[in-house]
Amino acid sequence: MSAFIPTLKTGRAHPHPEPLSGSAFSAVELMPGDRTVVMLDQRLLPRQERYENxxxxxxxxxxxxxxxxxxxxAIGISAAYGLVLAAVVCDGPRDAFLEVMATTDGMLRRTRPTAVNLAWALDRMHRTVVRIAAEAPRDRVTALAAEARAIHVEDKLACKKMGELGAASVRDGSTILTHCNAGALATGGYGTALGVIRAARDAGKKIRVLSAETRPLLQGARLTAWELHKDGIDVQTITDSMVGSFMARGLIDQVIVGADRVARNGDVANKIGTYGVACLAQVHGIPFDVAAPWSTVDLACPDGASIPIEERGEREVSHVTIGEFEVQVMPDAVRAHNPAFDVTPARLIRALYTELGTASPLDAASLSRLTPPPRAT
Ligand SMILES: CSC[C@@H](O)[C@@H](O)C(=O)COP(=O)(O)O
Structure with missing residues (x-):
């Protein structure tokens, strides 16, 4: 580690008595009493494990x-919990309540545009908001908290299910490359891509994971490596620029990543850099798989070109930042670009694992065959 980054104290205990994530750490929880949301500040990992209320x-x-x-x-679950907090501070009658909820919904919805789980969770919460708007303030909070916790628990169960499905594709003794972090930190618990890896390990398969570092925010190096190491899974980190060379040398057997939005034609938006990894996998004949819950599938979005791609600030590229420590890595006068996601076309993807089953994105009809029955709300 460079000398200018002092070591920070780590290891604050998980603050929730029974975390819904079910692991030793949680991305987000709603505390008993429904008045406090607790989050692990992922910007500080792996150097500091700090929860904020x-x-x-x-x-x-x-x-x-x-x-x-x-x-x-995880951002969908967080937004659902955010609506609960808005209900806690609103003791007005039906119309006032609906107005507060609509304003809060808009504020949360505008935070990040690419992951459809955010809008999906808010749409689902909205159905409850409308149903309970005329009830007493405390009952409204109780109903919204129950719905938000249901979103959280169902996501974790979906991860377990897709993990089991995906694990069948993992060969004993193989080395799996993953990009970004699609683990317990990114979900209600267990993880999507990392859920497949966990399930393969739990099925007794010996596997090794390479986590691509994922510039600019280093989710692979900071988060995936932290979470898998904590779980006793053999993980090593490589820079994004090493992926092609590792594939050419026969050091990668399979790629598994998560997704932020899956379009109707099977195109997948995920963390910037995923598309490059998929192209390299294709050239080297290495299977490229995606794991994502149904809440990530957007059948209203026809193809990858229609997926909104978030542009983040230049500073995430011009500087390397870990918590409060940052260093500039390029000249002052040079501009940087920072699209946070890219789109991998369906033709580069072997399989999409969801809790409803496995789809082959190459066969666009296989996605619609997985469509769940409408919810009775
Ligand atoms: C199960 S998480 C799937 C994706 O959200 C993940 O791969 C990813 O791209 C996260 O991007 P991030 O910008 O860190 O929110």
């Missing part, structure tokens, strides 16, 4: 924008 929905919106919490399912 939020009582106001604006704090949750800020945490999503600034990526204290990140990962498609």
């Amino acid at each position: 939020f009582q106001r929905p604006e704090q949750v919106a800020d945490a999503i924008s600034t990526m204290k919490v990140r990962g498609a399912p």
Whole structure:
């Protein structure tokens, strides 16, 4: 580690008595009593394990924008909990309540545009908001908290299910490359891509994971390596620029990544750099798989070109930042670009694992065959 980054104290205990994530750490939890949202500040990992308490929905919106919490399912769950906090401070009658909820919904919805899980969770919460708007303030909070916790628990169960499905594709003794972090930190618990890896390990397969570092925010190096190491899974980190060479040398058997949005034709938006990895996998004949819950599938979006790609600030590229420490890596006068996601076309993807089954994105009809029955709300 460079000398100018002092070592920070780590290891604060998980603050939730029974975390819904079910692991030793949680991206986000709603505390008993429904008045406090607790988040692990992922910007500080792996050097510091610090949980923050939020009582106001604006704090949750800020945490999503600034990526204290990140990962498609985790930001959807966080937004749902943000709406609960808005209900706590609103004791007005039906119309006033609906107005507060609409304003809060808009604020949360605008935080990050690419992961459809955010809008999906807010749409689902909205159905409950409308149903319980005329009830007493405390009952409204109870109903919204129950729905938000259901979103959280269902996401974790979906991860377990897709993990089992995906694990069948993992060969014993193989080395798996993953990009960004699609783990317990990015979901309600267990993880999507990392859920497949966990399930393969739990099925007794011996596997090794290469986590690509994922410039500019280093989710692979900071988060995936931290979370898998904590779980006793053999993980090593390589820079993004090493992927082609490792594939050419026969050191990667399979690629598994998560997704922020899957379009109707099977195109997948995921962390910037994923498309390059998929192209390299194709050239080298290496299977490239995606794991994502159904809440990430956007059947209203026809193809990858229609997926909004978030542009983040230049500073994330011009500087390397870990917590409060940052260093500039390029000249002052040079501009940087920072699209946070890219699109991998369906033709480069072997399989999409969801909790409803496995789709082959090459066969666009196989996605619609997985469509779940409409919810009875
Ligand atoms: C299960 S998380 C899937 C994706 O959200 C993940 O791969 C990813 O791209 C996260 O991007 P991030 O910008 O860190 O929120």
